[in-house]
Amino acid sequence: MITLTVDALEPNMIVAEPVVTKRGQVLIKAGDKLTPQMIAKLTFYKIESANVEEPEPEEIPEPEQEVETETKPEKKESPSKEAYVSNQITYTQRLKASPKFQKFQSDYALNLTTLKEDFKIIIAGGGAECIDSMLKNCEALFKSKTALELLDMLGNMRNLEDPLYCHSLNVALISRCIGKWLQMPREDLNILTLAGLLHDIGKTQIPESILNKPGKYTDEEYATMKSHPVLGKKLLNDKGFDPRILYAALQHHERSDGSGYPRGLEEDEIDDFASIVAIADVYDAMTSARAHRDPLCSFQVINQFEQEGLKKFNTKYILTFLEHIANTYNNSRIMLNNAKTGRVVYINKSNLSRPVVQMDTGDIINLADSAFNDLYIKSIL
Ligand SMILES: [Fe+2]
Structure with missing residues (x-):
């Protein structure tokens, strides 16, 4: 029998002794084979470690092929805790199995539906009357989560339909995280969340054939795509929205070094909320799974921000x-x-x-x- 911390447990390990909460509730019986759900349960109950049967040496798979090839002979020892690591359930798998994530998924799906409705109302001429419902819907998503938990969950909410609405929701939540880290007051956090939700609303005015085109844009198509910030601001104009929401729609593709669009503004000319939404926008694009790569x-x-981005964003x-x-x-x-x-x-x-x-x-x-x-x-x- 060996004792492993919960993050080193993996499915199919056999539990050697019952796992009990501080109040004496038995979470897992001795002899049970661990499942991802059981591991998530242990995390949920803040259990730190569990005793599991030591697997037979032959059950431990050979490590993945390693880049470094060393000539020294491998010592054959009984598997240590560390030996499980290469085979252990990943952080992402644990996250996905957690009840918190599953609740997040259903709240997220609900948000997408209502966001679509809110966009429709705004496009049809409606305005600030949507604000309360948009914020209220979002609240469930960031409630009782740290910013990090939220970002991790978002990173695992890809491959969904409605990329525009998913992206808008993600940018809203990421922007809010940044606002929290900047210790903004609640009213500002709410405006920032709305700025993220609505930053790309102008894309609803771009023909679908261009918006969802899989290959490279022609110059003309690219010019059409680049009109979405101006179209977005037009949709939001004169409807009672906070001006920072309008700036975010108009300026989220501007870059501090003047390389952005539509106007090539520089850092001190770009509104603060637009600068924050711009970071959230790029972060969401980088962490999204793409056809040619997994999320980074x-x-x-x-590293990508450090390589290419620092001068482009508000320091x-x-x-x-x-x-x-x-x-x-x-x-x-x-x-x-x-x-x-x-x-x-x-x-x-x-x-x-x-x-x-x-x-x-x-x-x-x-x-x-x-x-x-x-x-x-x-x-x-
Ligand atoms: Fe955009």
């Missing part, structure tokens, strides 16, 4: 955003691109996507050190 892991997203907001994301993954279990696993032990402030990691072998690797340029964090486990 958070450290890769941070204060982008740094707050990236620092919070990086810090929330401090102490997370990770896998590098060479398939070796370890834990993030220190976030480098000047190189957020390349923290210091302690490998399961005990080695400490500072990914910011040029000696480790070939390595990067591939996934969070």
Whole structure:
């Protein structure tokens, strides 16, 4: 029998001793085979560890092919806790199995339906009377969740129909997270959430054949696409919306270095809320699954922003955003691109996507050190 922390448990392990809550409620009986739902239940009840039967050595699969090939002979030992890691249920799988996520999924689907209705009302000439219902609907999604939990859940809500509505909802929630990190008052958070919800409403005026075109746009089509910020502001004009909501619709494709559209504004000319919505907009696009790739892991997203994005976004907001994301993954279990696993032990402030990691072998690797340029964090486990 061995004791494993809950995050090291995996389906099909046999529970060796009953798992009981502090109040004595038996959650899992001895002899039960673990399922993802059971593991989620343990997380839900904040159980820290469980005793499981030690699997037979032959049940442990060979590790995935590793990039590094070492010639020293492998020692055949009985499997340690760390040996399970390469095979353990991933962070995403655990998240998806949690009751919180399942509730989130149904609230999210409901939100999409009502958001569509609200868009219709606005397009038909309605306006600020939708505000209360839009905010109320969103509330269920961010209630009793940390910003990180919310971002993680959003990252797993892809592959749905209605990309425009999903994106609008995601941008609203991500913008709200940023607002919270900036310690905005509640009224501002609400305006920011609405700004995110409505930022792309102009896309409803773009012909579907262009909006959903799978391949590359022609110059003409691209010009049509780029008209959506102006069309969005027109739809929202003179309807009693807070001006910051209108600015977000109009300016969310403007970039601090003047490279954006429609007007090529620079940082101090772009409204604060539009700047925040712009970051949420790009983050959502990066973390969405695409036909040609899986969603990027958070450290890769941070890396992309660091590589290409810092000058394009408002410095204060982008740094707050990236620092919070990086810090929330401090102490997370990770896998590098060479398939070796370890834990993030220190976030480098000047190189957020390349923290210091302690490998399961005990080695400490500072990914910011040029000696480790070939390595990067591939996934969070
Ligand atoms: Fe847009």
